[in-house]
Amino acid sequence: MTDQKPSLSRRTLLQATGLSTVVAGTGGLASACAPAAPNTPQGPGAGGGEFHGGWPYKQPPEGNYNNAGVPFAGVPYRILTDSPWGDVICLPSGLYYWADKKWELLLAESYVLDPAANTFTIKIKPDLKWSDGTAVTSADYMTTFHCQFLQRTSLWNYVTKIEAPDDLTFVLTMNQPSTVVERYILRSNIIATSVYKEWSDKAAALIAGGKDMSSPEGEQLGAEFQKFVPKEYVASGPYNIDYGSVSNTQITMIKNETGYAAGTVKFAKIVIYNGETPEITPLVQSKDVDYATHGFPTASERSFTSAGFRILRPPVYSGPALLFNLDKLTEFTDPRARQAIAHVIDRKANGTVALGESGKGVEFMAGFSDNQIDEWMSAEDKGKLNTYELDPEKATALLTEAGWKKNGDAWTTPQGKAAEYEIQFPQTFADWSAAATNAAEQLSAFGIKVVPRGVDDKQAPVDIDKGAFQLAIQAWGASNHPHPHFAFVQDLFTHNIPIAKNQGGKGMAFELKTTTKAFGPIDLTEAVTKAGSGLDEAEQKANVTKIAIAFNELLPMVPLFERYGNNPALEGTRVKAFPPDGDPILQNAPYADNFVIMWILLGKMEPSSA
Numbered sequence: 001m002t003d004q005k006p007s008l009s010r011r012t013l014l015q016a017t018g019l020s021t022v023v024a025g026t027g028g029l030a031s032a033c034a035p036a037a038p039n040t041p042q043g044p045g046a047g048g049g050e051f052h053g054g055w056p057y058k059q060p061p062e063g064n065y066n067n068a069g070v071p072f073a074g075v076p077y078r079i080l081t082d083s084p085w086g087d088v089i090c091l092p093s094g095l096y097y098w099a100d101k102k103w104e105l106l107l108a109e110s111y112v113l114d115p116a117a118n119t120f121t122i123k124i125k126p127d128l129k130w131s132d133g134t135a136v137t138s139a140d141y142m143t144t145f146h147c148q149f150l151q152r153t154s155l156w157n158y159v160t161k162i163e164a165p166d167d168l169t170f171v172l173t174m175n176q177p178s179t180v181v182e183r184y185i186l187r188s189n190i191i192a193t194s195v196y197k198e199w200s201d202k203a204a205a206l207i208a209g210g211k212d213m214s215s216p217e218g219e220q221l222g223a224e225f226q227k228f229v230p231k232e233y234v235a236s237g238p239y240n241i242d243y244g245s246v247s248n249t250q251i252t253m254i255k256n257e258t259g260y261a262a263g264t265v266k267f268a269k270i271v272i273y274n275g276e277t278p279e280i281t282p283l284v285q286s287k288d289v290d291y292a293t294h295g296f297p298t299a300s301e302r303s304f305t306s307a308g309f310r311i312l313r314p315p316v317y318s319g320p321a322l323l324f325n326l327d328k329l330t331e332f333t334d335p336r337a338r339q340a341i342a343h344v345i346d347r348k349a350n351g352t353v354a355l356g357e358s359g360k361g362v363e364f365m366a367g368f369s370d371n372q373i374d375e376w377m378s379a380e381d382k383g384k385l386n387t388y389e390l391d392p393e394k395a396t397a398l399l400t401e402a403g404w405k406k407n408g409d410a411w412t413t414p415q416g417k418a419a420e421y422e423i424q425f426p427q428t429f430a431d432w433s434a435a436a437t438n439a440a441e442q443l444s445a446f447g448i449k450v451v452p453r454g455v456d457d458k459q460a461p462v463d464i465d466k467g468a469f470q471l472a473i474q475a476w477g478a479s480n481h482p483h484p485h486f487a488f489v490q491d492l493f494t495h496n497i498p499i500a501k502n503q504g505g506k507g508m509a510f511e512l513k514t515t516t517k518a519f520g521p522i523d524l525t526e527a528v529t530k531a532g533s534g535l536d537e538a539e540q541k542a543n544v545t546k547i548a549i550a551f552n553e554l555l556p557m558v559p560l561f562e563r564y565g566n567n568p569a570l571e572g573t574r575v576k577a578f579p580p581d582g583d584p585i586l587q588n589a590p591y592a593d594n595f596v597i598m599w600i601l602l603g604k605m606e607p608s609s610a
Helices: 084-088 138-150 180-186 193-208 216-225 277-285 298-306 335-344 347-358 370-376 392-401 430-446 459-466 484-494 497-503 524-531 537-554 595-602
Strands: 050-055 094-097 102-105 108-114 119-124 159-166 169-174 239-241 250-255 269-274 310-312 318-324 359-361 405-407 410-412 420-426 449-455 471-477 513-516 520-523 557-559 561-563 567-569
Touching (some): 050 277, 094 180, 094 595, 102 108, 108 180, 119 138, 138 159, 138 193, 169 180, 298 310, 318 484, 318 561, 335 430, 347 561, 370 537, 420 430, 449 459, 459 497, 471 484, 471 557, 484 524, 513 524, 513 537, 524 537
Parallel strands (some): 420 471
Antiparallel strands (some): 094 102, 108 119, 239 250, 318 557, 359 561
């Protein structure tokens, strides 16, 4: 399964989210694209060899080359730039080492956060070129963040102004000091002014006129930008797509000889095979794919191991959650109804059914990874979290308090309607498909009849944003950013009112100005912004703790399990070696600062000499 962010795929949602999210697939569901029949060199060959990966995409005209907003927002159906592979085409300022908490700078030469002036300044490396021959300058940074304004990225909650005092300097002035602004800026993939100048100028004019994206002018401009389709990517990185190679089965990326690190990378080509788990599995088994981040069933994992693959298990810091359409299903607007659902579903079993040892039931239900709880919450506050143990009797009591009634073996809502629902899930994500089916079975056995329905994985998040669903499976947490702020953005904004507006809907329609037993009235939009604000670590931890306790009580979505990679990695055929077990870089989430991408850019990923 590939996870982020948005309009976003699971990868991007888990990137935004980010999407989104990890490549997934079904175990045998039909797919729109047939498996490729590779006929490619197995050794390094002429020109430095090839690296073979896999990722699901839609070829043009449905797929498009509009990569604005990556990885924090985006238009639907971006080709490869909703994946880690986009980072070798259009670079960010840097990629992050999650364990070591430091940046590997790429386009940026240096950066400074000045708390006295409330500014974040980037100095850009000189003499960088885009693939169309234009220079990479601060104008491209202005363009990038103006287009993010059009896409309602949460960065703009912190922005007073952006400016470019010279060709190699970009300055963002914050309305308050914030450590997460560092992540928003340095991790944003920079886009070319030569492609997006018209849109950047329109955004700048909107801002200068005192308008925001909630204004009629902003709404119209945002809707228009969603339809913008460039002819191809203008690349800053060492690779670009060979556009003549794009088919429904594979894409070849070739050297962009003027791009950053073009003289450092060791592979002449990168071949990406199209498909979710059903299409990619046979290509892994035949050793035509070197590395894949799909959510493979345990039987496939065993077959890969037998064939000589290593299985890498990086934490993903995210997973699938059950979402409710509160506009349509008003019976779930009472938090007790959602809490009851959490007591009904055996999350440990759900994760095991979906991914074996790589699917671990969520324990603390805080809205961000269980792996990070001890880093951000005190033992005392952690003890306040309801772990929602499997408890049908507690679920029954909560539903009864909320006005539901049970007639025989079936529940009825407070409105007197039969509690019967459809749960939508991306049918090609094997793990999410299994999670949805298992959740439906558990809820049905409890007396809430739920029928699972698989939909196209690219269309699913768009439908959710538009409100065209009852129950659905999408991402919780942030697989693309280490600070809990980003997890809360995914949980509360991505498929909800703030960002769902990009598709003209309200998504889950969970109101962010609400009331909790723990804190009384709370504005979650303001709270999430504060969770990333300031430079005081103790204050940030207090803000993160507050949202975690509120999320745990309100359960706007019900997290099911936390995903770990079960990524097959083939050594000795085309690739010499992957990072060894125990290397701290394997703590990087595979859908964000992907360790394979980082090693490729640094020249550490080498062709096999076999």
